[in-house]
Amino acid sequence: MRYSLASLLRQACSGHRGWAPAWRDAVPKSAYEVVIVGGGGHGLATAYYLAKVYGLTDVAVLEKGGIGLGNAGRNTTIIRSNYLLPGNNPFYELSMQLWEGLERDLNYNVMVSQRGVLNLFHSDAQRDACVRRGNAMRLHGVDAELLDAVAVRRMLPFLDFENARFPIQGGLLQRRGGTARHDAVVWGYARAASGLGVDILQHCEVTGLLREGARVTGVRTTRGDIRAAKVAVSVAGHSSRVAAMAGLRLPIESHVLQAFVSEALKPLLPCVVTFGAGHFYVSQSDKGGLVFGGDLDGYNSYAQRGNLPTVEDVCSSGMALMPAIGRLRLLRSWGGIMDMSMDGSPIIDRTPLAGLYLNAGWCYGGFKATPAAGLCFAHLLAREESHERARAFRLDRFATGHLLDEKGQGPQPNLH
Amino acid sequence: MRIDCPFCGERDYSEFAYLGDADCPRPAPGAEDALQRFIDAVYLRENPAGAHRELWYHEFGCRSWVRVTRDTRTHEILEVRLAGEDAGP
Ligand SMILES: Cc1cc2nc3c(=O)[nH]c(=O)nc-3n(C[C@H](O)[C@H](O)[C@H](O)COP(=O)(O)OP(=O)(O)OC[C@H]3O[C@@H](n4cnc5c(N)ncnc54)[C@H](O)[C@@H]3O)c2cc1C
Ligand SMILES: [Zn+2]
Numbered sequence: 001m002r003y004s005l006a007s008l009l010r011q012a013c014s015g016h017r018g019w020a021p022a023w024r025d026a027v028p029k030s031a032y033e034v035v036i037v038g039g040g041g042h043g044l045a046t047a048y049y050l051a052k053v054y055g056l057t058d059v060a061v062l063e064k065g066g067i068g069l070g071n072a073g074r075n076t077t078i079i080r081s082n083y084l085l086p087g088n089n090p091f092y093e094l095s096m097q098l099w100e101g102l103e104r105d106l107n108y109n110v111m112v113s114q115r116g117v118l119n120l121f122h123s124d125a126q127r128d129a130c131v132r133r134g135n136a137m138r139l140h141g142v143d144a145e146l147l148d149a150v151a152v153r154r155m156l157p158f159l160d161f162e163n164a165r166f167p168i169q170g171g172l173l174q175r176r177g178g179t180a181r182h183d184a185v186v187w188g189y190a191r192a193a194s195g196l197g198v199d200i201l202q203h204c205e206v207t208g209l210l211r212e213g214a215r216v217t218g219v220r221t222t223r224g225d226i227r228a229a230k231v232a233v234s235v236a237g238h239s240s241r242v243a244a245m246a247g248l249r250l251p252i253e254s255h256v257l258q259a260f261v262s263e264a265l266k267p268l269l270p271c272v273v274t275f276g277a278g279h280f281y282v283s284q285s286d287k288g289g290l291v292f293g294g295d296l297d298g299y300n301s302y303a304q305r306g307n308l309p310t311v312e313d314v315c316s317s318g319m320a321l322m323p324a325i326g327r328l329r330l331l332r333s334w335g336g337i338m339d340m341s342m343d344g345s346p347i348i349d350r351t352p353l354a355g356l357y358l359n360a361g362w363c364y365g366g367f368k369a370t371p372a373a374g375l376c377f378a379h380l381l382a383r384e385e386s387h388e389r390a391r392a393f394r395l396d397r398f399a400t401g402h403l404l405d406e407k408g409q410g411p412q413p414n415l416h
Numbered sequence: 417m418r419i420d421c422p423f424c425g426e427r428d429y430s431e432f433a434y435l436g437d438a439d440c441p442r443p444a445p446g447a448e449d450a451l452q453r454f455i456d457a458v459y460l461r462e463n464p465a466g467a468h469r470e471l472w473y474h475e476f477g478c479r480s481w482v483r484v485t486r487d488t489r490t491h492e493i494l495e496v497r498l499a500g501e502d503a504g505p
Contacts, residue, residue: 240463249460253436254488299417299434300488302465307417307491309430342459398459411458414434 003107022187023194028201028223032060034381035219035228037206037242038235039063041072041182041367042359044189044200045374046234046381048106051196053375054382059198060228062221064205068186071236071366074336076259076293078272078283079368080117080177081142084133087392087404088345089140094389095372096142096176102371108188110180111286116271117177120152120159120321122166126276130172137174145173155270158324166277166320178272179283185370209245209356216246216355232357232381237302237337239360246353251342251398252361253413256301256335257293258310262328264288278317289331292318296340296364298414306335338363344416345404348376348386349395357381358395363416420496423478431476437461438469438483438499465489471499 001007001020011018034050036043039061050056061067079099081092098105099112121127134144148170153161161168194200201223208220210227218227233242243250269284282292294314297306311333318325341347341361346369348359359377362369376390386393392404398411409415417429440461443453468488474480481499486492 238465240461241465244462249456249462251459251461253461253463254465299429299486300436300463300468300470301491302489303491307429309428399455412436414436 022191023200026060026199026201028060028204028221028226029199030225031218031227032199033058033228034060034230034232035226036061036232036234037219038070038233038238039067039190039200039202040070040234040236041068041185041189041370042236042362042373042377043234044186044193045370046232046359046377047198048189048193048196049375049378050382051193051198054378056382057197060226061193061198061200062204062206062219062226063200063202064222066202067190067200068183071336071338072186072370073183074259074334075182075367076281076283076291077179077182077367078117078177078281079112079180080174080272081368082117082119082133082137082144082172082174082177084136084406085404086140088406089137089142091372091376091389091393092368093140093142094375095369098371098375099180100176102188106188106192108184108191110184110188112180113178114176115178115283116173116175117274118147118152118155118171118173118271119274120168120171120276122169122277124169127169130170134172143174143176145175147171147173156273158268158322159273160321160323163320173271182367189374206242206245211353214353216353228355230355230357230381232359232377234359234377236362236366237339239339239358243351243358246351246356248351248353250339250360251411252339253300254302254337255296255298255340255414256303256306257296257338257364258306258314258333258335259291259293260311260314260333261285261292261331262290262325263331265290265328273321275317275321278313278320280314280317280321282318290325290328296414297335302337304335304337338366340413340416342398342411342413343403343405344407344409346373346393347395348373348380348390348393350380351395417491417493419472419482419484419493421474421477421480421482422496422498423480424474427474427477429472431474432472432482433475435471435473438471467494
């Protein structure tokens with residue numbers, strides 16, 4: 001069913017009893033052309049673009065739980081393309097452009113809100129880094145504006161500008177950045193992919209790979225064996241676990257990142273703001289809650305929950321930035337497991353095993369990447385070559401030295 | 417999470433700095449396949465869901481390096497030793 005004003009009015013007049021399920025919960029067939037492992041945003045987007053752009057519809061998405069219950073449903077929903085490196089920036093800009101047309105493309109309201117993303121700076125060195133990044137963005141045709149403290153104060157008068165250690169000197173603003181509704185992204189891609197014939201298989205955990213010599217020919221799952229010409233792994237925080245089934249070790253550690261939401265407030269924050277002196281980022285949801293997060297807990301984890309020192313650290317960064325939130329109560333906090341790569345950048349590539357493809361290493365930044373990662377992974381699967389915007393995301397770059405280290409932190413995943 | 421430092425006793429993990437996997441020792445630079453071994457040691461990780469041997473530095477305590485065995489699924493700490501002690505078999 002196409003969603004439109006007419007369909008809404010029709011349903012409203014008949015008591016909303018006629019809505020059909022948005023997508024089809026399929027039963028596994030014994031074989032597919034492409035099996036995608038992982039029903040998060042990336043896996044579902046890959047399936048959608050395989051069907052829509054590359055005409056491959058004999059595709060299944062296998063999800064061990066329910067779709068969208070991993071990071072896709074746990075992130076802080078920030079979208080932006082304010083990257084520095086030439087290997088990264090054009091990719092994230094492609095994603096931003098896809099976000100800008102996504103609702104029409106999917107016929108689904110994913111609530112893209114280009115309210116702006118503002119990165120604050122608090123020292124001359126940080127200002128220089130922001131100028132450099134802003135210039136790099138503009139050279140790639142991406143919007144970036146440098147704001148001085150007066151301009152920031154006009155936008156966000158309640159920030160602590162006179163903080164003795166971290167006075168706010170200004171910020172780098174990407175007006176086209178903002179937020180999107182994470183659950184809606186999952187459901188929008190699932191509905192659109194399912195409508196094009198893709199099978200979505202829930203509660204179907206991949207437990208092993210079927211192999212003929214060095215070629216992967218399918219997957220072993222909790223719902224039986226499924227053969228496939230191509231197996232595409234898109235399991236976010238669990239990439240190392242699935243790679244281990246193929247005997248591969250990845251340049252990845254799994255880490256827990258926590259996020260928080262406060263009780264609802266009247267409209268306060270007009271944009272996404274990041275604090276430059278500590279790690280803290282915040283936006284206000286349409287329901288009014290402040291949605292925020294900060295650093296990783298910092299140790300390997302598959303637990304999907306973090307520890308209290310991080311909660312304290314994130315909240316004290318928030319207080320340093322906007323003291324007005326001191327009496328606000330937290331509504332909820334949660335954690336998600338992300339694959340932190342050794343240079344902080346992702347991997348979309350073939351693996352040493354024929355028939356096995358990898359989309360991994362998305363760290364904190366994978367939500368904004370969902371549309372472009374789906375498109376580029378689909379391109380790799382369909383065309384057997386990297387998409388032109390994702391050429392730098394190679395698995396062998398760690399051996400060849402072509403690292404994509406935005407922050408220059410070196411091979412220490414918990415610092416990216 | 418509390419780490420039972422062999423020197424200081426049980427302390428909150430926030431007194432410690434995390435380095436990572438304890439089982440990727442620096443290869444001998446003279447080995448024939450040294451290049452590949454260095455790539456493995458610097459970049460590739462087992463990243464297990466379960467027991468993980470890892471190095472922590474007791475920064476706000478005795479400043480010892482400790483080798484912690486911890487279950488990455490539950491954060492339960494299974495064993496703590498000084499990093500210099502024999503790793504066992
Ligand atoms: C707290 C938090 C905040 C974040 N904030 C942002 C943000 O503001 N902006 C941004 O861009 N990014 C953000 N991210 C990162 C982003 O959420 C992830 O990088 C991205 O969602 C990962 O892709 P995905 O949606 O496909 O992952 P997921 O939704 O995690 O999908 C992977 C799926 O694979 C499934 N799976 C795993 N193993 C198997 C198996 N063996 N068999 C079958 N299925 C399997 C999992 O159940 C899961 O559903 C955040 C992450 C977290 C945790
Ligand atoms: Zn100690």
